[in-house]
Each structure stands twice: as C-alpha cells, then as structure tokens.
Amino acid sequence: MNEFQTILTETIQRLLSDHVSRDLIIASEQGEWAQGLWDALEENGLTKVLVSEAGGGVGAQWSDAALLIKAAGEHGAPVPFGETIVAAWLLDQAGLPVPEGAITLLEGNRLSLTGEGDSLTLDGQVDGVPWARFSKHGVAVVPDADGKMQLCCISLEGVDLTPAMNIAREGRDNLTFSGVPVVASADYNPATVGFTLRHWGALIRSLQMGGALNRLLAQSVAYANERTQFGKPIGKFQAIQQQLSVLATQAAAAGVAANYAAQAVEKGNVSHEIAVAKVRADEAANIATSIAHQVHGAIGFTYEHTLHFATRRLWSWRAEYGAGCEWAAELGTQVLQNKPEALWPLVTQK
Amino acid sequence: MQSFRFDLCELPKETESLRQEVRAFLAEELKDVPLTTRAQTWMSFDGEFSKKVGAKGWIGLTWPKKYGGHERTAFDRYVVLEEMLAAGAPVGAHWIADRQSGPLLLKFGTEEQRQTFLEPVTKGESYFCIGMSEPDSGSDLAATRTRAVKTDGGWIVNGTKLWTSGAQHAHVMIALFRTELNPDNRHGGLTQFLVDLKTPGINIRPITDLYGSQHFNEVVFEDVFVPDNRLVGTEGGGWAQVTAELSYERSGPERYLSSYLLLVELIRELQAQNKPGAEEEIGRLFAHMITLRQMSLSVAGMLEAGENPTLEASVVKDLGAVFEQDMPVIAHKLAGTPPSLSGGSDYQQVLGVLTQIAPSFSLRGGTKEILRGIIARGLGLR
Numbered sequence: 195m196n197e198f199q200t201i202l203t204e205t206i207q208r209l210l211s212d213h214v215s216r217d218l219i220i221a222s223e224q225g226e227w228a229q230g231l232w233d234a235l236e237e238n239g240l241t242k243v244l245v246s247e248a249g250g251g252v253g254a255q256w257s258d259a260a261l262l263i264k265a266a267g268e269h270g271a272p273v274p275f276g277e278t279i280v281a282a283w284l285l286d287q288a289g290l291p292v293p294e295g296a297i298t299l300l301e302g303n304r305l306s307l308t309g310e311g312d313s314l315t316l317d318g319q320v321d322g323v324p325w326a327r328f329s330k331h332g333v334a335v336v337p338d339a340d341g342k343m344q345l346c347c348i349s350l351e352g353v354d355l356t357p358a359m360n361i362a363r364e365g366r367d368n369l370t371f372s373g374v375p376v377v378a379s380a381d382y383n384p385a386t387v388g389f390t391l392r393h394w395g396a397l398i399r400s401l402q403m404g405g406a407l408n409r410l411l412a413q414s415v416a417y418a419n420e421r422t423q424f425g426k427p428i429g430k431f432q433a434i435q436q437q438l439s440v441l442a443t444q445a446a447a448a449g450v451a452a453n454y455a456a457q458a459v460e461k462g463n464v465s466h467e468i469a470v471a472k473v474r475a476d477e478a479a480n481i482a483t484s485i486a487h488q489v490h491g492a493i494g495f496t497y498e499h500t501l502h503f504a505t506r507r508l509w510s511w512r513a514e515y516g517a518g519c520e521w522a523a524e525l526g527t528q529v530l531q532n533k534p535e536a537l538w539p540l541v542t543q544k
Numbered sequence: 545m546q547s548f549r550f551d552l553c554e555l556p557k558e559t560e561s562l563r564q565e566v567r568a569f570l571a572e573e574l575k576d577v578p579l580t581t582r583a584q585t586w587m588s589f590d591g592e593f594s595k596k597v598g599a600k601g602w603i604g605l606t607w608p609k610k611y612g613g614h615e616r617t618a619f620d621r622y623v624v625l626e627e628m629l630a631a632g633a634p635v636g637a638h639w640i641a642d643r644q645s646g647p648l649l650l651k652f653g654t655e656e657q658r659q660t661f662l663e664p665v666t667k668g669e670s671y672f673c674i675g676m677s678e679p680d681s682g683s684d685l686a687a688t689r690t691r692a693v694k695t696d697g698g699w700i701v702n703g704t705k706l707w708t709s710g711a712q713h714a715h716v717m718i719a720l721f722r723t724e725l726n727p728d729n730r731h732g733g734l735t736q737f738l739v740d741l742k743t744p745g746i747n748i749r750p751i752t753d754l755y756g757s758q759h760f761n762e763v764v765f766e767d768v769f770v771p772d773n774r775l776v777g778t779e780g781g782g783w784a785q786v787t788a789e790l791s792y793e794r795s796g797p798e799r800y801l802s803s804y805l806l807l808v809e810l811i812r813e814l815q816a817q818n819k820p821g822a823e824e825e826i827g828r829l830f831a832h833m834i835t836l837r838q839m840s841l842s843v844a845g846m847l848e849a850g851e852n853p854t855l856e857a858s859v860v861k862d863l864g865a866v867f868e869q870d871m872p873v874i875a876h877k878l879a880g881t882p883p884s885l886s887g888g889s890d891y892q893q894v895l896g897v898l899t900q901i902a903p904s905f906s907l908r909g910g911t912k913e914i915l916r917g918i919i920a921r922g923l924g925l926r
C-alpha cells in the first residue's frame with residue numbers, strides 16, 4: 195500500500211465507521227435514504243475518485259477505488275457508492291460531464307435509443323436497478339440506430355419506477371423508460387469494448403464481497419473469543435478453529451481475486467479477471483456465510499444481531515451482475531473451445 | 545487478529561524471455577518422458593534431467609554466484625518452477641535442495657557448509673532429503689526422538705526417520721535431531737544437521753506407496769557419527785530454523801499445480817466425448833487457478849522482499865492442496881471414464897496416477913488440519 199492508499203483507507207474507514215451504524219442500516223432497510231452518509235462521501239470527493247482532475251475528480255487509480263468499494267462492502271454502506279464511482283469514471287472517460295448526486299447503472303439489454311446527435315431518447319425496461327429511487331442519474335450502454343454502442347447519461351427524475359428490494363433490503367428498482375431524453379451521450383470507450391456494464395457491476399460486487407467477507411471473518415472471530423460454553427470460549431474448540439480458518443482462507447482468496455481484477459482494469463489489460471473475481475467471490479460467500487452463521491449459533495439468526503447485515507448482502511450480491519455459475523460457464527466455454535495446450539499460456543499470459 | 549497480507553505482485557516483463565526459453569527446453573527434453581511420469585512431476589526422480597537443468601543455470605537461481613548460484617530474482621525462479629510443474633518435468637531430484645535446503649544453508653549454514661554443499665546442488669548433481677518425520681513424530685514435530693549425543697569432535701546419532709522422500713537417491717539429509725532432553729521445553733533441545741547419507745550406520749529402506757512407487761523411505765540411524773562442522777545453525781535452535789524452512793516448503797507453486805496435467809487431459813477427454821455441461825465446472829477450476837497463482841506469487845514477492853509469510857504460505861498451501869486434491873474427483877464426476885494403471889487413453893492413465901496420489905497432497909508438508917491450526921493461531925484463536 196502506498197502513502198496515498200494509507201490515507202485513503204484511513205479516511206474511508208473513519209467516515210464509514212462514523213456514519214454506517216446499526217441504526218442507519220435499519221433505517222435504510224425501512225426505506226430511508228442515508229443522506230448524511232452520502233453527503234460525507236461526496237464532500238470528501240470519494241465518489242469522483244476515478245474522475246480525472248480536469249473533470250473535477252481525484253484522478254486516482256482503480257486500485258485506490260478498489261479500497262473504497264471494498265470498505266463500503268465491509269460496512270454494508272446502504273448507498274450506490276460503487277455504482278456512482280464507476281458511472282462517473284465511465285462518463286469522464288468518454289469526455290462527458292459528471293453530474294452531482296448518486297448515479298446508478300442501468301444494466302440490461304432491453305433498452306433502445308431513438309433519434310440522433312443531441313436529441314436521443316431512451317425506451318425500454320431495466321429491472322433491479324441499484325438504489326434507483328435515490329439516484330439522480332443513471333448510466334446505460336445502448337446501441338444507437340447504427341448499432342454503435344453509446345454511453346448515455348439519463349436523468350431519473352420522473353421516470354416510471356416500481357420499487358423493489360434484494361434480500362439485503364437494498365433498493366433494486368424496476369424502471370420503465372418511454373421516450374426519456376438522454377442528457378448526454380458519447381461513443382462507448384473503445385478501451386473497454388466488450389466490457390458491458392455487467393462487467394463493471396460484477397467488479398463492484400466482487401470488491402464489496404471481499405469487504406463483506408472480511409467483516410464476516412472479524413465478527414466471527416470476535417464472537418468465538420467472547421462466547422463461552424463448557425467453561426471456555428468456543429474459539430478454543432478445535433472444531434470452531436478449523437471452521438474459522440476455512441472462512442479466513444476463503445475471504446483471502448476472494449479478496450485477492452477482486453484486487454487482481456481491479457489492478458487489471460487499472461493497467462488497461464483486463465480480460466478474464468472480472469469473471470474470475472465474481473466466480474471466486476461467489477464460492478467464498480457460499481462457504482463463509484454458512485460457517486459464520488454456524489459459529490454464531492441462534493443469536494446470529496436474530497434480526498437484533500448484526501451478522502446478517504453482511505450475510506444477507508453476500509447472498510444478494512453473489513447473484514447480481516451474473517452469478518458465479520454464469521461467469522464460470524463463460525470462462526469454461528472459452529477454455530473448452532481451445533486446445534488443452536492453450537490453457538497454460540492463458541493462465542500465464544500476465 | 546492478525547490480518548493476512550496478499551499484496552499483488554506482478555511478474556516483471558523481463559521474465560517473459562526466460563519463460564519462452566524454459567518452454568522450448570522442456571518441449572525438447574520431455575518428448576519421450578511417459579505421461580505417467582510427468583503426472584507425478586516433482587515426485588519424479590531423474591538425475592540426468594536435473595543435470596541438464598543445472599547446466600541451464602536454473603537451479604539455485606537466486607543464490608549468490610560464489611556458491612554456484614546465479615543471483616537472479618525470485619520472479620525468475622517462480623517462472624522456471626511453474627513452467628516445470630505445468631509441463632510435468634521430473635524435477636524431484638533437485639527440487640528439495642533448490643526449494644528449502646539451499647535457502648536454509650544460506651540463512652543458517654556456516655561459510656564452509658555453503659562452500660561445500662551448494663555448488664553441487666546448482667549443477668543438479670547433489671540431492672537433498674528432509675529428515676523431519678519419525679514413527680512417533682508426524683504432525684507433532686516437537687516429539688522428535690532421534691537422538692544426537694555429544695562425543696569427541698561430533699555427535700552420535702541413534703533413531704529412525706520416516707517418510708523421507710527420495711532418501712534412497714539423496715546424498716545429504718538435513719535432519720532434525722534431539723540434542724537435549726528437556727520435558728519442560730519440547731521445542732528446545734532440537735538441532736539440525738547435515739548428514740552425509742553414505743556414513744556407516746545409516747540404513748535406508750524404501751517404502752512402497754499405494755500407487756506402487758518407491759518414493760519415501762525409512763532411514764534408520766545406528767551409532768552414526770556426524771562431525772561438529774555439520775551442525776546447522778545453532779545447537780538447540782532447530783525449532784525456529786525448521787519453522788523458517790517450512791515457510792519455503794509451503795509457499796511454492798507446486799502446492800496447487802500437482803494435478804495440473806490431469807486438468808489438461810480432462811479438457812482433452814471432454815472435448816473427445818463432446819459432452820456438454822462441463823463449462824461451469826471447468827470455468828470454476830480456471831478461476832481457482834488464476835486466484836491461487838496470484839496468491840502464490842504474492843508469497844513469492846514477500847519472500848523476495850525478505851518478509852516472513854508463514855501465515856500466508858499456510859493459507860495458500862491449504863487452498864492449493866484442497867484444489868489439487870479435488871481435481872480427480874471433479875474429473876471423475878465430469879467425464880466418468882474409469883482410471884487405468886496401464887493401457888487406456890492418456891486421460892485414463894493420468895487419472896489413474898492422480899486418483900491414487902491425491903490423498904498425499906493434504907498430508908505432505910503439513911496436514912490440512914495443522915495448517916488450519918496455524919491459521920487459527922494467526923486469527924488469535926489459540
């Protein structure tokens with residue numbers, strides 16, 4: 195970690211610890227918007243971490259942004275922080291202005307554009323849009339009349355919205371667009387061609403999952419040292435120790451895979467890394483959530499206890515922007531299409 | 545709670561030409577090596593092959609030139625290792641000295657010991673084995689009973705080492721002996737020695753494993769004289785030294801690549817069967833491999849930086865051993881083709897080897913349970 199990253203880590207950890215309390219998450223689950231948290235993130239310039247300095251941002255790197263998104267996942271911050279970071283990055287890269295306020299991702303293939311130049315309008319439907327209800331704008335990648343992919347910035351004001359939630363009670367709203375004017379658009383950045391919003395969404399979720407897995411580990415270890423049965427902390431039982439070690443190795447693997455993907459994006463050299471990260475995070479989540487709940491016993495099954503803030507997020511996120519099984523099938527198809535001897539060069543190409 | 549550090553570590557671009565050189569060398573050298581030998585890679589012993597690798601300058605890559613080394617980076621070494629493993633090169637003869645005995649001597653050995661022992665290793669002419677385990681001392685290494693008792697100018701050794709890989713071919717054993725009996729301090733009183741395996745009184749008996757090969761041995765010591773100048777490091781300091789040595793032993797790419805050849809043959813088999821539905825599982829294995837490689841590289845980077853990645857190495861070895869151990873089961877589930885000992889397709893033969901040797905992956909180098917215990921200690925649970 196370089197000096198900037200150390201400062202960034204301190205800043206985000208302090209900010210999230212101050213704001214993301216149990217009460218805040220509960221209020222959010224009941225429908226409230228975490229305005230104070232959001233303002234703090236924006237005021238510190240963190241939502242524009244990847245926006246160039248010329249564009250009014252921090253001009254930092256993807257490995258820096260990864261720290262922030264991971265931390266947000268660790269704390270369960272109930273705001274579209276990762277989404278806004280990525281949306282702002284895409285807009286800035288395409289030379290478009292970055293609006294204030296939360297920006298969400300409109301990911302899906304049921305959108306279409308009409309018109310041309312400055313008078314494009316958007317039609318179609320997107321389901322499960324993260325926090326659309328509290329987002330001022332959305333970003334979409336849609337083919338224009340000529341089939342060229344356009345990065346579009348869309349104002350969500352007045353858009354037809356049906357509220358929905360994932361099982362972590364995070365906003366995942368269904369939107370219908372009919373003739374909604376596009377605020378700004380540009381050719382979708384050729385450096386990232388082939389990479390859809392689904393990829394960027396999967397990267398965000400993989401990083402968040404890395405953070406949430408660290409939280410699960412820390413919480414489970416702390417609980418195992420606290421909870422006494424048979425006259426000693428349950429963490430002294432070898433059965434518990436072995437389980438927690440497995441949790442730790444899974445969290446470590448998911449974290450490495452997510453960081454590696456972020457680094458590949460930073461180097462402009464990304465191919466299969468995002469898929470790898472999502473597959474690994476999904477598998478880690480499956481194993482880690484079941485261990486964490488087992489170690490916590492009945493108390494971890496209550497709404498009162500905070501364990502589920504991480505586990506319900508992991509159960510949601512593992513399936514968003516492509517479940518592990520879907521990304522794995524993509525990877526496997528690629529491997530199986532080539533000669534067996536081509537696998538090793540693929541593994542070692544970077 | 546201690547947190548794990550897995551800083552990403554990129555292989556420098558300069559390693560690429562070395563990689564191509566190693567690939568070309570292996571393509572030529574492995575032409576006639578049977579697939580069943582290659583499937584055992586670092587458990588396969590071939591002195592002639594090791595000499596050729598030595599002549600290439602690929603043993604002791606990072607060691608000082610004055611001891612026959614090549615003063616190259618840990619990344620160069622990493623590239624050589626992973627290429628050898630992926631190709632199934634029979635690297636067993638020089639593997640242990642290159643991986644752990646050499647680094648151990650560089651860290652704790654005397655100048656004379658380094659001068660004497662390292663150069664022949666780099667030439668692929670001298671082989672080492674590890675004498676840690678005993679009949680009553682497996683996971684519980686501190687229970688080591690083989691005694692070294694002080695005598696004039698040296699030590700007299702009595703006892704038995706067990707499961708010693710390659711002892712029947714090796715020239716030297718780095719052995720852990722008990723030099724002092726102190727029931728209150730089990731970890732004290734242990735000392736490492738360089739033992740010339742030709743010394744009178746040493747009796748080496750190969751043990752046939754379930755696969756049918758003679759890989760490990762029983763080594764019995766009867767009044768064996770080991771001179772003073774063959775004591776490694778400090779008398780009584782063996783425990784700390786062995787712990788350092790195990791870090792080297794547990795951190796390499798061999799801890800997740802042992803089944804790599806099976807994956808290659810499995811892909812070939814699935815393609816031949818033209819059987820749909822394997823994509824997801826193959827993709828999952830690929831994701832694991834990419835991740836394990838990054839974790840393993842990260843540990844190599846820490847070693848290069850002079851840090852102590854004991855905990856991280858345990859994490860990688862545990863994840864890696866589970867991965868390579870699962871491979872024959874996954875292959876079986878996907879393809880269904882029976883394994884074979886002789887005859888049958890390449891796939892069937894490689895499956896035959898790996899199905900049988902896979903149980904050892906989570907035993908050798910420290911069992912799964914012991915590694916998880918180390919991780920639990922790192923987590924502050926013990």
Ligand SMILES: Cc1cc2nc3c(=O)[nH]c(=O)nc-3n(C[C@H](O)[C@H](O)[C@H](O)COP(=O)(O)OP(=O)(O)OC[C@H]3O[C@@H](n4cnc5c(N)ncnc54)[C@H](O)[C@@H]3O)c2cc1C
Binds near residue numbers: 673678682708709914
């Ligand atoms: C192929 C192969 C090559 C080897 N090569 C070498 C070599 O070159 N040199 C060498 O010195 N040794 C070698 N070994 C030995 C290896 O290091 C030991 O097998 C290993 O340390 C375990 O010891 P053990 O076999 O006596 O099993 P044990 O220690 O008896 O363990 C049996 C089972 O009990 C479990 N167990 C033991 N203690 C605990 C505990 N405290 N908590 C929970 N579970 C526990 C173990 O995890 C294991 O599952 C080799 C082994 C194999 C299989």
